[in-house]
Amino acid sequence: MSDTGLLGARRRSLRRVTALIRKETWQILRDPSAIAIGVVLPMVLLVLFGYGLSFDIKDLPVAIVDEQPSQESAAATAGFGLSRYFRPYPVKTMAEAERLMANRTVSAIVRFPPHFARDVALGNAQIQVTVNATDANTGRIALSYASGAVNAWLARDTAEGRLAADGAAIGIESRLWFNDANESSWFLVPGLIVLVMTLIGALLTSLVIAREWERGTFEALFATPVRPGEILLSKTVPYFVMGMLGLALSVAGSQFLFGVPLRGSLWLLVLVSSLYLLVALGIGLVISSATKSQFLANQITFLVTFLPATMLSGFMFDIRSMPWAIQLITRIFPARYFVSSLQTLFLAGDVWAVILPDMAVLAVMATLLMTMAVRATRKKVG
Amino acid sequence: MTAPEPPHPVEARQVHKTFSRKTGEVVKALDGVSFEARRQTLTALVGPDGAGKTTLLRLLAGLVTADDGRIQVLGLDVSATPQAVQDRIGYMPQRFGLYEDLTVQQNLDLYADLHDVAGKRRETIYRQLLEMTALARFTRRLAGALSGGMKQKLGLACTLVRSPDLLLLDEPTVGVDPLSRRELWEIVRRLVRDQGLTVVVSTSYLDEAEFCDHAVVLHQGRVLAEGMPEEITARAKDRVFLASSTAGATARSLQARLFRHEGVVDAVPEAGKVRVVAGASGPPGAGADDGGISFEPVSPRFEDGFMVLFRAAVGERHASAIELDHRPSGETDAPSVEVRDLVRTFGDFTAVNHVSFVVRRGEIYGLLGPNGAGKSTTFRMLCGLIPASGGTLRVAGADLRTSRAEARTRLGYVAQKFSLYGDLSVDENLDFFASAYGLRGTQKRARIAWAKEQFELGPLASLPSSQLPGGYKQRLAMAAALLHEPDILFLDEATSGADPLARREFWGRITALSEQGVTVIVTTHFMEEAEYCDRVIIMDSGRNLAEGSPAEIRAHATTRNGRQPTMEDAFIAIVEKSRGDAREEAR
Secondary structure (H helix, E strand, O other): OOOOHHHHHHHHHHHHHHHHHHHHHHHHHHOHHHHHHHHHHHHHHHHHHHHHOOOOOOOEEEEEEEOOOOHHHHHHHHHHHHOOOEEEEEEOOHHHHHHHHHOOOOOEEEEEOOOHHHHHHHOOOOOEEEEOOOOHHHHHHHHHHHHHHHHHHHHHHHHOOOOOHHHOOOOOOOOOOOOOOOOHHHHHHHHHHHHHHHHHHHHHHHHHHHHHHHHOHHHHHHOOOOOHHHHHHHHHHHHHHHHHHHHHHHHHHHHHOOOOOOOOOHHHHHHHHHHHHHHHHHHHHHHHHHHOOHHHHHHHHHHHHHHHHHHOOOOOOOHHHOOHHHHHHHOOOHHHHHHHHHHHHHHHOOOHHHHHHHHHHHHHHHHHHHHHHHHHOOOOOO | OOOOOOOOOEEEEEEEEEEEOOOOOEEEEEEEEEEEEOOOOEEEEEOOOOOOHHHHHHHHOOOOOOOEEEEEEOOEEOOOOHHHHHOOEEEEOOOOOOOOOOEHHHHHHHHHHHOOOOHHHHHHHHHHHHHHHOOHHHOOOEHHHOOHHHHHHHHHHHHHOOOOOEEEEEOOOOOOOHHHHHHHHHHHHHHHHHHOOOEEEEEOOHHHHHHOOEEEEEEOOEEEEEEOHHHHHHHHOOOEEEEEEOOOOOHHHHHHHHHHOOOEEEEEEEOOEEEEEEOOOOOOOOOHHHOOEEEEEOOOOHHHHHHHHHHHHHOOOOOOOOOOOOOOOOOOOOEEEEEEEEEEEEOOEEEEEEEEEEEEOOOEEEEEOOOOOOHHHHHHHHOOOOOOOEEEEEEOOEEOOOOHHHHHHOEEEEOOOOOOOOOOEHHHHHHHHHHHOOOOHHHHHHHHHHHHHHOOOHHHOOOEHHHOOHHHHHHHHHHHHHOOOOOEEEEEOOOOOOOHHHHHHHHHHHHHHHHOOOEEEEEOOOHHHHHHOOEEEEEEOOEEEEEEOHHHHHOOOOOEOOEOOOHHHHHHHHHHHHHHHHHHHHO
8 A cells, every 4th residue: 555654654644633623623513611712702702891891981070179279270170171081179178179089079189289370381380180099990091181181281272372382391191092082992802802812722722631631531542543743733723713713703893893993904913813822722732731630721721821811911901001020020921912913903003013023922932832732742641 | 564573462571660649659550560461362450459450551552651671562662662552552441531522423433533444444344343332323322421331332442443453451341330241341252252352451350350361460569470360260279168057147147257267268148158268278177166157169260269369468357347336226127218119300311210128227238230220319319418309218217308417317328439538637537527427525536436446547547548548448438427326327339449358348347237236228339249238129220120138139040051140140130131121112
């Protein structure tokens, strides 16, 4: 037969991989939990994050302390009143404002100090903004909106010639760049893709190898001509396909449900997502091979992939506003690079300066993890 | 390419393998094992659980690497080229890894593809395998929905899709009912006889060694003996007798007495008599207290020879008696457990179908049946762990449907799996269970002291119970169940996983308990253990097939070739007849 030699060996190997992939696919289709994690959960997340969760602030109660009313302070106060984000409570003293803050009537205090008018004229005016930061996120957003309101007033007055152009001493960069509509769903939905990919890539695969160990199916499989690499490949392919379906679902959802623009190119999005998916698959496979227990693998994967993808990727909380130590930690999690690329691709466009470095990091991580997974899969029992 | 084949397909020389447990304990799984399997023969690795059988087979399959020694499989060095070996062997692990969410056909297809079996060859082998395993009707069924015996047959079929040069089977009949067990062995023997396959099989059922050409007896990682099964059987030549009491003592009490006797290697109840293996030729030395026993010589079996070897290796013998502080009160022969028309359904499925029986005080009552017969469900209802769907259940005079808590204080329960806390020491476990049963103060201390003395647990009291040697785990479990001095003791497969000696000690204690008035209800899959019972009930598919004393049950089977039918023969005869009747009815 022509079955000896290298060609025959390759044909047999291909046949084994195909058989294993088919087996894996049947198992996914018969396993309600795989369908739940792979299809239902992404849809739930999409709807939840798109409609339910919103970081937008509207009608935030703000105490305005004007200790020495002047034309300038009145104009600035009016700026707050005009904004749909704030509901001003004019008060006379700081003490009164603090009391309102303590009983949660207001969430922020804007204080115009005495001599505000004079300082404006001198160009070194200061406004004290105090925010109730119990909810850190809302606090941060409130702070940035407050700066926005002050800036708007400054700009208006400068334009109208009431202030010298160089007198605009408060220059605060808005973090809401690119999110023109100021809708958090624009910001959240791209980030959601990272969650979906993490769920399918890491959480689902972390179970599959451990499950074979727990059910004892590996022992029989090992004593066949199958090679470790073939087992690994058969575990990667179906979940890669599933992850890509998840991506398609999320992108479609973001376009049709929320109208989030995709300003970058689709092929680049697919490429970056593939890289991240490989990293996630690698993590799942490594953890699964190492722990050999579904429960443990699940817990560890959740801790090292899903939580960082939510908290430390920049998807929910801006990395730049984190303490430097935490910022440093975010660098070891692949989700960070993916989120940065995703947000750029969706809201800005093909900004190579951002996407290329991100892709490089992801590619290195993917290679490293896949190598580890191959090393971890030995045809040995016990 | 074809190297000259060495004389034997398997050659193991001085193989060592140690494992370190998570607790830091180092276990010598194999300690200098040498053996060989000859071409076209059936070689059995025989030994109790923990003897090293599984490790040895995994070494042969290249799934574990030996610490020391040489293993040649099909002329290849396994540790150097495991893949080359795996390309040619068939290996069926103890828990064969069937994909339970795949159908029978899909499982077969997967293994056929992995072994590169295609086209005509595939069709031919499928037809053969499905016919051999009688699975042809079930190809579209999910593997998870098959019975235990059918799963094992499918596992075997998957292993055989590519006719391997060597077949390794790890305890293929564990958890399989006697009927399927017999069928599986028939298949394996036919493979050797008709297809010239070389097979190495491990088993803890000693009677199965008799089916093999060559037996390797393992114990604690060492080879105790090897040779033809007849050679091992011959170790008990002229030493085996059937003893019966001329003074009217029951077989069980006679067995207990003989088992404690110095000159006796083994004593088990059999067919209303006691099968005795003497320490030397001739009946055990007749001391003054041995009066009233007649010994009738019989031909030895493999198990007798094994016990001679095993006793020599283990040496020490333990007291297996037990002395209760307070005997349960009440009249002898008063009903202790009454079950009438018991029904339990799970959805559409009827697990227990109108079962009735009565257990009298001080009786040992056995529930026997293949997997899925409904014995565990019955058992759980008796212990008040799950409610009955219909019928009445009275335990120790209390109706379980109305006063479950009251009944529970009167019963002790030893679960199928070791259900004590592995991290806690013997003392701590006993202390916990005593408190759980509501004992405190002096009474609690007295009961714990009693338990430790009776079960000889004193020297091991501070050891975590997970590290106890096999037989001691069973002792601790039983001790914990007896702390509150129950009237009724439930034992669910309590002897599975114990070596033959530990099992005999265990039964010695059960006998002693029953003699002191404790009612004992057991389930077991060792058919010969039914001989210890006063009466047994045989169940299949949730129904009561037969009930009666071991002698009455045995009468269901016909005597063949002058050989007394065993409990297992009777069991098979009863189940086959009932299934045959069911088929008749269906027609």
